[in-house]
Amino acid sequence: MTSYGALFWAYNLIWAVIAGYLLHLILRLRGVDRRLAALEREADRAQPER
């Protein structure tokens, strides 16, 4: 083992993959959650008209 460069990237890679995936999930969940809330509000508004 002459260089620790590969190890440095290996350790960072693990946490970068996990953190990136976690962030991706949170952002997607927030986006879909907002879309669902908007659709349900729209449905509630449309209901009394009928």
Add this chain to the structure above:
Amino acid sequence: MQAYEGSRGSSRWSGPGTLILWSTTTIAIPLALYMAFLYAPDERVMGAAQRIFYFHVPAAFVTFFGAVTIFASAVAMLTTRAPRWDHWTLATTEVSWVFCTIVLLTGPIWAKAAWKGRVGDWIFDPKLATTAILWLLLTGALLVRRAAASEELGARLGAVLGILAAVDVPIVHKATVWWRGHHPVLFAPGKRDALDPRMRLAFLICTIVFFLLFGLLVALRRQLAEVEHRARAAAERASNEGRS
């Protein structure tokens, strides 16, 4: 597929269970890093390179455990056709895929030090080959959902590929015993545990942290699948009402 009977309004993705998982994992990650980098001693032959063991092996354990959960939820989904089992199957497949990717990325970097190869060299080894097959099956189980003509067909095909991935896990586990190769046999009946007690404790803590991470990610991904399902159903209802 049956209609999903979910609660109205926003999702409960910050419910008490998820919050407990969040806080426990947030506290446990720095502890795992301390144990792996500062508490555990250097290994005699590989030195600092061996410390990737505390992340590479727990990631493999979590992938294997993930495959077992895929199997259980996929069988439940295929027999009941309930969307909630499909959400579990999708969540466990995707999170297992993430951990399997970590295993495949960190393995070559560790092998560079241990086997004196270059990063990027694919040294043929039964364990590596069967793990690559596992990764391909998990990838297929995720991609087939996007390619299928309908959501239901995609869910069924995803479940079948997920079951095949789970079947591959015992083969990955036994690959080195059956066909030999470069990869060390870590756990086998009668094999003496050569780990230093401090290394063993660090390994145990890191394994627990990876399982906590798996639980947190599966909980979030399952909730995302559930909210997406409800949003699709609501959008469909809205378009039907607009037409009538």
